[in-house]
Amino acid sequence: MARHEPERTCIVTRAALPAAGLIRFVLGPDARVFADLKHKLPGRGVWVTARRDLVQEAVKRRLFARAFKAEVQVPDTLADDIAASLREDLRQGLSLANKAGTVITGFAKLDSAIAEKPIVALIHAAEAAEDGRRKLANQLRKRLGGAISAFPVIQDLSNDELGLALGRANVIHAALVAGAGSNGFLNRWHRYRTYCGIEAEPTGLETESGEPTIT
Numbered sequence: 001m002a003r004h005e006p007e008r009t010c011i012v013t014r015a016a017l018p019a020a021g022l023i024r025f026v027l028g029p030d031a032r033v034f035a036d037l038k039h040k041l042p043g044r045g046v047w048v049t050a051r052r053d054l055v056q057e058a059v060k061r062r063l064f065a066r067a068f069k070a071e072v073q074v075p076d077t078l079a080d081d082i083a084a085s086l087r088e089d090l091r092q093g094l095s096l097a098n099k100a101g102t103v104i105t106g107f108a109k110l111d112s113a114i115a116e117k118p119i120v121a122l123i124h125a126a127e128a129a130e131d132g133r134r135k136l137a138n139q140l141r142k143r144l145g146g147a148i149s150a151f152p153v154i155q156d157l158s159n160d161e162l163g164l165a166l167g168r169a170n171v172i173h174a175a176l177v178a179g180a181g182s183n184g185f186l187n188r189w190h191r192y193r194t195y196c197g198i199e200a201e202p203t204g205l206e207t208e209s210g211e212p213t214i215t
Helices: 052-060 063-068 078-099 107-116 130-150 159-166 180-196
Strands: 007-009 016-018 022-027 033-036 046-049 103-105 119-124 173-177 202-206 212-214
Touching (some): 046 052, 046 063, 052 063, 078 180, 103 107, 107 130, 107 173, 119 130, 119 180
Antiparallel strands (some): 007 016, 103 173, 119 173, 202 212
């Protein structure tokens, strides 16, 4: 029998959703509102759908005070602070995937890995040149054909951020191979993009017609 995931009500939309799709907020000792991203902090929590615009709306409309039924301190930067925390969580997820042995770096290694290994995502530094992206996409297209249209391409992190996550300098291109570490990273990536409202951003791969794909 499938496990039932508990639902919580968003204080902005009033929609009841699985807890995984919301952010839990709690009060600190000074009545300051904190985001409990792992849903583990003690105390009563209130919930907001995990989107930056809805967190901003909750702050603007002072919905936290109403939900907690108390005077609260809400940072004006709360929505941006959460985005930064989710981005840091994304970097940590990549570091964990690397320690689990599911990250391949280096253009030459990627070129052969795409043909031989169960690649589940490509990673490009935000500053990566279009030529390198296109060459790897062409290699991937040879292997996957039409399935390339739904293939994840991560290009949200900078060269410096990739270097910090992977413990090496000048990382421009990387790939994830199938495994527990890669699954965890991809889950964090989807959560970050959904929160920031960029889930429909072009991935950088193109179909045979030359139009960018959407994931």
